Amino acid sequence: MATNTFKIWRGDAEGGALQDYSTEVTEGMVVLDAVHQIQAEQAPDLAVRWNCKAGKCGSCSAEVNGMPRLMCMTRLNSLPMDEPVSIEPMRAFPPVKDLVTDVSWNYKVKKTIRPFKPRAPDAEDGTWRMDQADVDRVMEFRKCIECYLCQDVCHVLREHHKHEEFVGPRFFVYAAALEMHPLDEETRSKELWEEGGIGYCNITKCCTNVCPENITITDNAIIPLKERVVDQVFDPVSRAFRVLSGRKGKAP
Amino acid sequence: MPEFPTHEYDVLIIGAGGAGLRAAVEAAGQGVTVGVICKSLLGKAHTVMAEGGAAAALANVDERDGWRVHFADTMRGGQYLSNWKMAEIHAKEAPDRIRELEAWGALFDRTEDGRILQRNFGGHAYPRLAHVGDRTGLEMIRALQDHGVHQGIDFQMECTVTRLLLAGGRVVGAFAYDRDRGRFRVFHAKAVVVATGGLGKAFRITSNSWEGTGDGHALAYEAGAELLDMEFVQFHPTGMVWPPSVRGILVTEGVRGEGGVLRNSEGERFMFDNVPELYKSQTADTEEEGWRYCTGDPNARRPPELLTRDHVARSILKEVEEGRGSPHGGAFLDIAWLREKIPNHADHIKRKLPSMYHQFKQLADLDITEEPMEVGPTTHYAMGGVRVDAETQMSVVPGLFAAGECAAGLHGANRLGGNSLSDLLVFGMRAGEHAARFARENGLEGLDDAAVAGAAEAALAPFEGDQTAGENPYQIQYDLQDIMQDRVGIIRDGSKLESALEGIAQLRARAKAASAPGSREYNSGWHTALDLGHLLTVAEAIARAALEREESRGAQTRDDFPDKDPEWGKVNLVLTKGESGQMEIERVPIPPITEDLAQIIEEMG
Numbered sequence: 121m122a123t124n125t126f127k128i129w130r131g132d133a134e135g136g137a138l139q140d141y142s143t144e145v146t147e148g149m150v151v152l153d154a155v156h157q158i159q160a161e162q163a164p165d166l167a168v169r170w171n172c173k174a175g176k177c178g179s180c181s182a183e184v185n186g187m188p189r190l191m192c193m194t195r196l197n198s199l200p201m202d203e204p205v206s207i208e209p210m211r212a213f214p215p216v217k218d219l220v221t222d223v224s225w226n227y228k229v230k231k232t233i234r235p236f237k238p239r240a241p242d243a244e245d246g247t248w249r250m251d252q253a254d255v256d257r258v259m260e261f262r263k264c265i266e267c268y269l270c271q272d273v274c275h276v277l278r279e280h281h282k283h284e285e286f287v288g289p290r291f292f293v294y295a296a297a298l299e300m301h302p303l304d305e306e307t308r309s310k311e312l313w314e315e316g317g318i319g320y321c322n323i324t325k326c327c328t329n330v331c332p333e334n335i336t337i338t339d340n341a342i343i344p345l346k347e348r349v350v351d352q353v354f355d356p357v358s359r360a361f362r363v364l365s366g367r368k369g370k371a372p
Numbered sequence: 373m374p375e376f377p378t379h380e381y382d383v384l385i386i387g388a389g390g391a392g393l394r395a396a397v398e399a400a401g402q403g404v405t406v407g408v409i410c411k412s413l414l415g416k417a418h419t420v421m422a423e424g425g426a427a428a429a430l431a432n433v434d435e436r437d438g439w440r441v442h443f444a445d446t447m448r449g450g451q452y453l454s455n456w457k458m459a460e461i462h463a464k465e466a467p468d469r470i471r472e473l474e475a476w477g478a479l480f481d482r483t484e485d486g487r488i489l490q491r492n493f494g495g496h497a498y499p500r501l502a503h504v505g506d507r508t509g510l511e512m513i514r515a516l517q518d519h520g521v522h523q524g525i526d527f528q529m530e531c532t533v534t535r536l537l538l539a540g541g542r543v544v545g546a547f548a549y550d551r552d553r554g555r556f557r558v559f560h561a562k563a564v565v566v567a568t569g570g571l572g573k574a575f576r577i578t579s580n581s582w583e584g585t586g587d588g589h590a591l592a593y594e595a596g597a598e599l600l601d602m603e604f605v606q607f608h609p610t611g612m613v614w615p616p617s618v619r620g621i622l623v624t625e626g627v628r629g630e631g632g633v634l635r636n637s638e639g640e641r642f643m644f645d646n647v648p649e650l651y652k653s654q655t656a657d658t659e660e661e662g663w664r665y666c667t668g669d670p671n672a673r674r675p676p677e678l679l680t681r682d683h684v685a686r687s688i689l690k691e692v693e694e695g696r697g698s699p700h701g702g703a704f705l706d707i708a709w710l711r712e713k714i715p716n717h718a719d720h721i722k723r724k725l726p727s728m729y730h731q732f733k734q735l736a737d738l739d740i741t742e743e744p745m746e747v748g749p750t751t752h753y754a755m756g757g758v759r760v761d762a763e764t765q766m767s768v769v770p771g772l773f774a775a776g777e778c779a780a781g782l783h784g785a786n787r788l789g790g791n792s793l794s795d796l797l798v799f800g801m802r803a804g805e806h807a808a809r810f811a812r813e814n815g816l817e818g819l820d821d822a823a824v825a826g827a828a829e830a831a832l833a834p835f836e837g838d839q840t841a842g843e844n845p846y847q848i849q850y851d852l853q854d855i856m857q858d859r860v861g862i863i864r865d866g867s868k869l870e871s872a873l874e875g876i877a878q879l880r881a882r883a884k885a886a887s888a889p890g891s892r893e894y895n896s897g898w899h900t901a902l903d904l905g906h907l908l909t910v911a912e913a914i915a916r917a918a919l920e921r922e923e924s925r926g927a928q929t930r931d932d933f934p935d936k937d938p939e940w941g942k943v944n945l946v947l948t949k950g951e952s953g954q955m956e957i958e959r960v961p962i963p964p965i966t967e968d969l970a971q972i973i974e975e976m977g
C-alpha cells in the first residue's frame with residue numbers, strides 16, 4: 121500500500137505550524153480516516169472534531185489543501201496523491217487546538233434571530249394543514265448541518281472580521297427558512313438589515329460553492345431576503361429608486 | 373480540596389440528543405432552572421443521524437392504525453419482554469409528541485390533504501413513521517434545539533461527565549471536564565437526568581459515533597442504578613460494507629420501505645425463504661404483493677425485507693456463511709430495480725432518499741439509482757439500559773432519571789425502527805416533568821467533598837506514572853471491540869461468551885495502566901482513556917446477561933440454545949453493582965399484564 125504525507129496544522133490560540141505525518145493510504149479512505157489513523161498511531165493528543173462520519177452532523181469542517189471541506193466526505197482519491205495533503209482548521213474562527221476552532225460565536229448569533237412563531241392552528245385538534253410544495257420550498261434550507269464552512273469562506277467574516285455586525289451566510293439560510301416557513305408569522309427584515317448586516321453581502325457566491333449540502337445560499341436565500349428587506353424596510357422610496365436605477369439592496 | 377468551578381441547577385440533564393433536549397424543554401417549562409451538558413457541540417448528537425422517521429399512530433395514511441395496534445406491534449417486536457406499561461404510554465402519547473414538534477417549527481413530509489405523511493417500516497402494521505425525506509433526526513434535533521435555546525436553559529457544550537455525585541442517599545450532581553481546556557467542573561443539582569444515548573462503540577462494526585460509549589449506562593450503574601435487558605443489542609441488517617473505512621455506516625431501513633429488495637449473489641430474494649412462524653400471516657407471499665405494499669396498497673402484506681431487524685440481520689449472515697454473499701461479505705440491497713416500476717425512477721429515489729444517494733455517491737462511488745448497494749449487519753442500538761419507573765423514568769437511585777437510548781424497558785428483546793425517535797420524545801418529556809417535580813419537592817443536598825476529590829483523582833490517572841511505558845488507550849479500545857464483535861456479536865454461544873468475559877477482565881487490568889501523553893487541552897487520547905471505564909462496564913454487562921439467558925429471542929441468538937424458551941419469556945435480567953464491586957445478575961419476573969392490554973395483544977395477533 122502507498123503511504124502519503126499529510127501536513128497537519130498543530131497549535132493553539134498562541135500560534136502553531138504545519139507538521140508532517142506520513143501514513144498508509146488504503147482504498148476508499150477519506151481525509152478524516154487519515155487524521156484518525158495518525159491520531160491513533162503517532163499523535164494521540166491531536167485534536168479533531170467529528171461525529172457521524174457520513175456528512176450528516178457538520179462537525180468535521182476544516183481546510184483541506186486550502187479548501188473548506190468536510191473531512192469525512194473528502195475522499196483521498198479526489199485529491200492529488202503525488203503531493204502532500206494539507207489539513208488546517210477553519211480560519212474564520214479562533215483556534216482552540218490543532219483542527220478544532222471556537223465556533224461558539226455561531227450559537228450566540230443564532231439566538232439573536234427572532235424565533236419561529238406559527239399562525240393559529242388550522243384544525244380544531246390543534247394541527248396545521250400544509251402543501252407538500254410549500255414544505256419543499258424551505259426543505260433546502262432545513263438541510264443545513266451547521267458545519268459553518270460557508271461562514272469560514274465568507275470574506276466579510278474571514279477577512280473583514282465583521283462578526284459583530286454581520287451574521288453570515290449560515291444565518292441568512294436560517295432566517296430564510298423561518299421567513300419562508302409555511303406557518304411562520306414573524307418578519308425579520310428590519311433586523312436582518314440593521315443587525316444582521318445583510319447589506320455587507322456582495323453576492324460573491326463563495327458560500328454557495330462550499331456548502332456540502334448544496335444549498336444555493338446566495339440565489340435562494342440571500343437574494344430573496346435582500347428583496348424582502350428592500351420591500352419592507354425601504355418601501356416605498358427605495359422601491360421607486362430600484363425601479364429607476366435597476367439596483368438592489370446595497371451595503372450601508 | 374481543590375476548588376472547581378461549580379454550576380448549580382434544579383435539574384441537570386446529561387446529554388443533548390432528542391431525549392435530553394425534550395427533557396430540558398419540559399423541565400424549563402415547569403419553571404425550574406435547567407442545565408444541559410453534552411460531549412459534542414449542540415446539535416451534533418446521534419439523534420441528528422436518524423434517517424427513517426419517528427413512529428406514531430397518527431393514522432393519517434391508514435385509518436385502521438391507532439395506539440392499540442402500535443402497542444401490539446411494539447410488544448411483538450420486543451418478543452413480549454417489553455415493559456407493557458411503557459409500551460402503552462409510548463403508543464398513546466407518541467402522536468401528541470410528534471404534533472407538538474410542528475408547533476416548534478419542525479416540518480414533516482405531507483399527505484395529499486396536508487397532514488403529516490407516514491411511511492412503512494419493519495414490524496409496523498401500517499405506515500406509521502412521520503418523516504422528512506431521510507433526514508428526520510436532523511429535523512427533530514434542530515426543532516428542539518432552536519426552540520430550546522429560547523427557554524432559558526443553560527447549555528454547556530463539549531463537557532463530559534465522568535462520574536455522578538452522591539450524597540445523603542441520592543444523586544446530587546455530576547463531575548465533568550471540559551474538552552477544550554481539560555478543566556474540571558462540578559455540577560450541583562436537585563435532580564439529574566441521564567440521556568446519553570447508546571453504546572455501539574463497544575463493537576468494531578457500528579453505526580454509532582465516538583460518543584456511543586455507554587457513559588450513562590455505566591455512570592448510573594456505578595451510582596447504584598440497575599441495568600436491564602443488557603443482552604439485547606440491535607444489529608441493524610443494513611450497514612455499508614465497502615469501502616473498509618465506511619464499514620458500519622447506516623443504510624436506512626427507509627430504502628426497504630420505499631421498495632428496496634435484498635438479493636444474494638445468485639440474484640435470489642432470499643428473505644422469502646426466511647419468514648418465521650410468528651410473522652407468516654402478515655408477510656407477503658409474492659414479490660408482486662410486496663411491491664403493492666410499498667406503494668401503499670392497504671390490502672397487501674409487507675415484503676419479507678421488512679421483517680424485524682434481528683431476523684433480517686441473521687438471514688444476511690446466513691447467506692454470507694453459505695457462500696452466497698456479495699463480494700465484500702454482505703448482501704445486495706437493490707433500489708435501482710424500481711426502474712421496472714416507475715417512469716422517472718432516478719428522480720423518485722433521489723427525492724425519497726436524498727442522503728442515501730449522496731452517501732453512496734460520495735463515499736463508495738456508487739449510484740444507487742443504477743446499481744445495487746452492498747450491505748451487512750452493523751451494531752446499532754442498545755435495547756438495554758437503566759431500569760426506570762414506567763411513569764416517571766426515575767431509577768432506583770432517588771433523584772436519578774434516565775431517558776432515551778440509555779434507558780430500558782420499551783423495546784424488550786428487539787426495537788422496531790422508528791420507535792426510538794418517538795421514545796425520546798415521549799419519555800424525554802416525562803423524565804423532564806418528573807425531574808422538575810422531584811427538584812421542587814426536594815431541597816438541594818450538600819456535595820460530598822471527598823467524592824468530588826475522588827472523581828478528580830480518577831480523572832487524572834491517565835497522566836500519572838510513566839507516560840512512555842503506559843498502554844495506548846486506542847489499542848485497548850480496539851482490542852475490546854474485537855472481543856465484542858467476535859464473541860458477543862450476532863451469533864453467540866456459551867464458551868465464546870465465557871472467553872469474552874475473561875478477555876474483558878484482562879482489558880480492565882490493562883486499562884488501569886492506560887496513559888495519555890500531552891496536555892489536558894483537547895486531548896483525545898486522554899478522553900479515550902476515560903471512556904474505557906464506561907465501555908468495559910457495558911461490555912461486561914452485555915456479555916454476562918447474554919451468557920445467563922440460555923435461549924434465542926429477539927436480538928439474542930445463542931447457537932447452543934437455538935430455540936425460544938417460554939420460561940425465559942417470563943423474566944428480564946437485571947444487573948447491579950454488588951457490595952464488593954463485582955457485577956451481580958438477577959432474574960426478575962415480568963409482572964402480569966393487565967387484562968385489557970392482554971386482550972389487545974390477543975386480538976392483534
Ligand SMILES: Cc1cc2nc3c(=O)[nH]c(=O)nc-3n(C[C@H](O)[C@H](O)[C@H](O)COP(=O)(O)OP(=O)(O)OC[C@H]3O[C@@H](n4cnc5c(N)ncnc54)[C@H](O)[C@@H]3O)c2cc1C
Pocket residue numbers: 386387388389390391392409410411412417418419420421422423424425426427508509531532533534567568569570579580583587588622752753775776777778789790791792793794796
Ligand atoms: C445512523 C442512525 C440512524 C438512525 N435512524 C433512526 C430512525 O430512523 N428512527 C429511529 O427511531 N431511530 C433511529 N436511530 C436511533 C436513534 O437515532 C437513537 O437511538 C437516538 O437518537 C438516541 O437519542 P438519545 O437522545 O437517547 O441520545 P443521543 O442522540 O445519542 O445523544 C446523547 C447525548 O449525550 C451526550 N453524552 C453522552 N455521554 C456523555 C457524557 N459522559 N457527558 C456528557 N454528555 C454525554 C452526547 O454528547 C449527546 O449529546 C438511528 C441511529 C443511528 C445511529
Ligand code: SF4
Pocket residue numbers: 273274275276288289320321322323324325326327328338342
Ligand atoms: S455571497 Fe455574500 S454571504 Fe456568501 S460568501 Fe459572498 S459575501 Fe459572504
Ligand code: SF4
Pocket residue numbers: 178263264265266267268269270271289290293330331332333334335337
Ligand atoms: S449553509 Fe451549508 S455550508 Fe453553511 S453551515 Fe449550512 S450546511 Fe454548512
Ligand code: FES
Pocket residue numbers: 169170171172173174175176177178179180181190191192193
Ligand atoms: S463527521 Fe459528521 S459531517 Fe463529518
